Amino acid sequence: DGGITQSPKYLFRKEGQNVTLSCEQNLNHDAMYWYRQDPGQGLRLIYYSQIVNDFQKGDIAEGYSVSREKKESFPLTVTSAQKNPTAFYLCASSTGGIGQFFGPGTRLTVL
Amino acid sequence: KQEVTQIPAALSVPEGENLVLNCSFTDSAIYNLQWFRQDPGKGLTSLLLIQSSQREQTSGRLNASLDKSSGRSTLYIAASQPGDSATYLCAVKGRSQGNLIFGKGTKLSVKP
Numbered sequence: 001d002g003g004i005t006q007s008p009k010y011l012f013r014k015e016g017q018n019v020t021l022s023c024e025q026n027l028n029h030d031a032m033y034w035y036r037q038d039p040g041q042g043l044r045l046i047y048y049s050q051i052v053n054d055f056q057k058g059d060i061a062e063g064y065s066v067s068r069e070k071k072e073s074f075p076l077t078v079t080s081a082q083k084n085p086t087a088f089y090l091c092a093s094s095t096g097g098i099g100q101f102f103g104p105g106t107r108l109t110v111l
Numbered sequence: 112k113q114e115v116t117q118i119p120a121a122l123s124v125p126e127g128e129n130l131v132l133n134c135s136f137t138d139s140a141i142y143n144l145q146w147f148r149q150d151p152g153k154g155l156t157s158l159l160l161i162q163s164s165q166r167e168q169t170s171g172r173l174n175a176s177l178d179k180s181s182g183r184s185t186l187y188i189a190a191s192q193p194g195d196s197a198t199y200l201c202a203v204k205g206r207s208q209g210n211l212i213f214g215k216g217t218k219l220s221v222k223p
Contacts, residue, residue: 006154031209042215043200050209058210090154099145099160100202100211104153 003027004103006091011108013078013085021076021106023091030095032074036060037088037105046089049074078108086110113138117201117214124191125222132186132217134201139179145211146175146186147200155200159186163206191221 004025013019025032031050035043045058049068063082068074074093078085088107094100114137124130134144143162147155159168159175161184167176174187188195198218202211 033210043213045210048210097143099157101157102155
């Protein structure tokens, strides 16, 4: 089955702690994206990567970091510098002009 | 800066009714437009993708149209069913960027 997987489904973070969200795709897509979804605000872009070992900041990159060492993996780290990280995080991938495909999401809650 | 607006924010209809969801965008220089469905607590499911050169796309009971000159797209749902209840999101991809710009969505409720 081809698709995008995200783990964990639920994640809890204590104050001052860094946490990493996993995103893996077996669609052989070149580009991968991380979005944040808050109630009433829609999806906002955090980071994206068009090719391996390259990535660009999106609209709300502060307090987040990413890596793209492999084509199929694009992990997102939420650092302690992100003051309001409680949200639903969605990973997506795409290639060419076929549109974006999304994973099931990770819900992060700060304790 | 591209902005995407979806009206209405919420819509409740009786089962069997045909309905239209609206999406507008401020910059007509788009590469494509994509309609998604999102169920509560879930990821996004792609419904239809319209390339900038196309006027409409159809899939089953769904039909999406695109009018770039006026900056508008509509999603038409025929013979609505309770299983269509979800939030519907519209997103555009600009010609010079890879990411999507999303509207805030229309929450649809279809009553039996």
